[in-house]
Amino acid sequence: MNILLDNVNASRFDLCVVDRPSIPTTEREIVQTSIRGMDGDLIEKFSYKDVTIDIELNFLEENKVFKQSFFNIKRWLLNAKKLSFTDDVGYYRKIKNVMIAEAENDIEEYGIFTVTFLVDPFYYLENESAITFLSAFELRNIGTYKSFPEIEIIGSGDIELIVNGVTYHLSGVTKQIILDSDVMHAYAIENGTIVGKNHLMTTPKFPIFTEGTNSVSWVGKVTKVNVRPRWRKI
Numbered sequence: 273m274n275i276l277l278d279n280v281n282a283s284r285f286d287l288c289v290v291d292r293p294s295i296p297t298t299e300r301e302i303v304q305t306s307i308r309g310m311d312g313d314l315i316e317k318f319s320y321k322d323v324t325i326d327i328e329l330n331f332l333e334e335n336k337v338f339k340q341s342f343f344n345i346k347r348w349l350l351n352a353k354k355l356s357f358t359d360d361v362g363y364y365r366k367i368k369n370v371m372i373a374e375a376e377n378d379i380e381e382y383g384i385f386t387v388t389f390l391v392d393p394f395y396y397l398e399n400e401s402a403i404t405f406l407s408a409f410e411l412r413n414i415g416t417y418k419s420f421p422e423i424e425i426i427g428s429g430d431i432e433l434i435v436n437g438v439t440y441h442l443s444g445v446t447k448q449i450i451l452d453s454d455v456m457h458a459y460a461i462e463n464g465t466i467v468g469k470n471h472l473m474t475t476p477k478f479p480i481f482t483e484g485t486n487s488v489s490w491v492g493k494v495t496k497v498n499v500r501p502r503w504r505k506i
Contacts, residue, residue: 286336328387363398395506409487413501
């Protein structure tokens with residue numbers, strides 16, 4: 273088993289995982305309140321917390337000097353955006369921060385060190401392609417938690433997008449608008465440039481796909497809708 277960062281195997285840098293790492297379960301933030309006269313505590317559930325994963329990596333290459341290779345290794349690690357494992361193909365974790373501990377380097381060709389990855393609470397589906405729809409549709413969530421999709425609408429004028437019964441009002445669309453629910457940003461691509469379109473949304477919230485089946489429809493002049501669901505698992 274080895275790690276992949278942005279789909280690049282650690283073996284490309286002459287690295288291998290020393291021991292199979294422990295993968296902690298995502299923990300949910302809660303507030304626990306004891307109320308006199310009430311059996312048990314009152315539990316308020318909130319969002320899930322980030323996860324820390326420690327991975328010990330080993331470098332051993334007879335024809336290379338570790339200290340020289342370590343510069344490139346650190347650049348690769350610190351710039352990584354996605355973490356996955358060779359024995360868990362199909363899903364990845366979003367990296368939020370990387371910390372590299374000091375390396376042991378007893379001989380020139382050998383090095384061992386620990387990398388701490390701070391990752392998003394969820395597993396995301398790898399290589400997820402956009403799905404095109406020409407009319408109202410339903411999508412079943414194949415993950416285990418709600419997701420924040422990217423929805424591209426090809427159309428013009430005033431449009432109402434209805435997701436799970438909630439209406440999102442878009443005014444004065446010209447050709448295209450993309451709703452990115454993850455970063456809560458509406459934009460369009462004009463001549464290869466990203467142009468903000470938040471001012472076209474009169475609805476303050478963005479669409480969310482819930483667990484189970486999600487229904488999507490629209491009112492207005494719409495040619496097609498492209499959806500990247502961004503399914504995820506806990």
